[in-house]
Amino acid sequence: MKTLAFFDTKPYDRESFDLRNAGRYDIRYFETRLTAAALPLADGADAACAFVNAEIDRTVVEGLVARGIKVLAMRCAGYNNVDFKAAWDAGLTVVRVPAYSPYAVAEHAAALLLALVRHIHRAAARTRDYNFSLAGLTGFDLHGKTAGIVGTGKIGRIFAGICQGFGMRVLAYDAFPNPATGLEYVSLDRLLAESDVVSLHCPLLPDTHHMIDAAALAKAKHGFVLINTSRGGLVDSEALLTALRQGTVGAAGLDVYEEESEWFYEDRSDVTRQNKTLSLLVSLPNVIVTSHQAFLTREALANIADTTLANLDAYFSGSPLENEICYRCTGSPTPSPAACTRRTSGRCRLGK
Ligand code: NAD
Numbered sequence: 374m375k376t377l378a379f380f381d382t383k384p385y386d387r388e389s390f391d392l393r394n395a396g397r398y399d400i401r402y403f404e405t406r407l408t409a410a411a412l413p414l415a416d417g418a419d420a421a422c423a424f425v426n427a428e429i430d431r432t433v434v435e436g437l438v439a440r441g442i443k444v445l446a447m448r449c450a451g452y453n454n455v456d457f458k459a460a461w462d463a464g465l466t467v468v469r470v471p472a473y474s475p476y477a478v479a480e481h482a483a484a485l486l487l488a489l490v491r492h493i494h495r496a497a498a499r500t501r502d503y504n505f506s507l508a509g510l511t512g513f514d515l516h517g518k519t520a521g522i523v524g525t526g527k528i529g530r531i532f533a534g535i536c537q538g539f540g541m542r543v544l545a546y547d548a549f550p551n552p553a554t555g556l557e558y559v560s561l562d563r564l565l566a567e568s569d570v571v572s573l574h575c576p577l578l579p580d581t582h583h584m585i586d587a588a589a590l591a592k593a594k595h596g597f598v599l600i601n602t603s604r605g606g607l608v609d610s611e612a613l614l615t616a617l618r619q620g621t622v623g624a625a626g627l628d629v630y631e632e633e634s635e636w637f638y639e640d641r642s643d644v645t646r647q648n649k650t651l652s653l654l655v656s657l658p659n660v661i662v663t664s665h666q667a668f669l670t671r672e673a674l675a676n677i678a679d680t681t682l683a684n685l686d687a688y689f690s691g692s693p694l695e696n697e698i699c700y701r702c703t704g705s706p707t708p709s710p711a712a713c714t715r716r717t718s719g720r721c722r723l724g725k
Pocket of ligand 1: 475523527529548574581602665666667669
């Protein structure tokens, strides 16, 4: 039986993987994230499994391969935390779960949006204290407003549909516009200038890092609502904080934060040395921060476990790897997806 070193384990991961594994793999669960310091835990394993806030740099990649581990199963969709060039150089195959429930993430984005525009978080806190005053809770109708969707892949398209369901006009921006979506594509500048709500659904890449910075915020419609369920690094948090204080941004719903790896997924309530910008953001009444939980539905957890185990089954049986990614197909550091053999021959690392 193959052994899987499973990092960053939460109780819900263990429950869903144990249910679906049904004895196929000897899964060794570790609470720690996969970092260089955690590598000794992988001794004796045949595969490693990690999540969004692992630090898969060259040291980790080479440390896994030195232990005889040739496959890393990321149980997430995003992969900005993996050094794919190092993985390629060292001979480490990387698989992921490209889609486990785009509905989970899109619906969480909608939940953040509705809570913010109707002040649900503030109202709930008040009524818990038996304060039934409505002062300061005036919201606005989404119907008739404009939603700007940045990134029209699986999640962005579903969120666009939700916005259309509210009767919103939808504008879209994507580096690779897809006419089949039927969406109205515009430049990012025009989207920012015309949108009452901007929701980010593109990956974090070198060219999308801080795409929402002070310059972008200066071009945006005054008082717009920013929703980010994608990756924290898309937004310059300092610039966002300034814009929120000035009213340029009316409200922000953030499921991700650029320095989240030190804080998210853990109870840090007893830590006195806090992240200053994050502390200021969570203290604002027009900001809701959730701890990268947009994925967290029963359906998504089941799909994550099924796809991760199927990826490993395919790897160990020598079958095509539908969900493999490498530095050529991810475009990191230089994109040349056409050079990748996966789409034609089933695996990125063909012959390697
Ligand atoms: P996807 O690959 O289906 O879609 C991404 C879209 O972004 C594509 O249409 C692509 O063309 C576009 N894009 C690429 N580069 C761009 C650029 N420079 N500017 C604008 N658009 C660009 O991905 P998805 O499944 O819709 O996921 C979107 C993102 O959501 C992921 O990258 C991930 O970071 C994030 N995510 C977050 C959670 C969570 O729990 N918060 C869960 C899953 C995914």
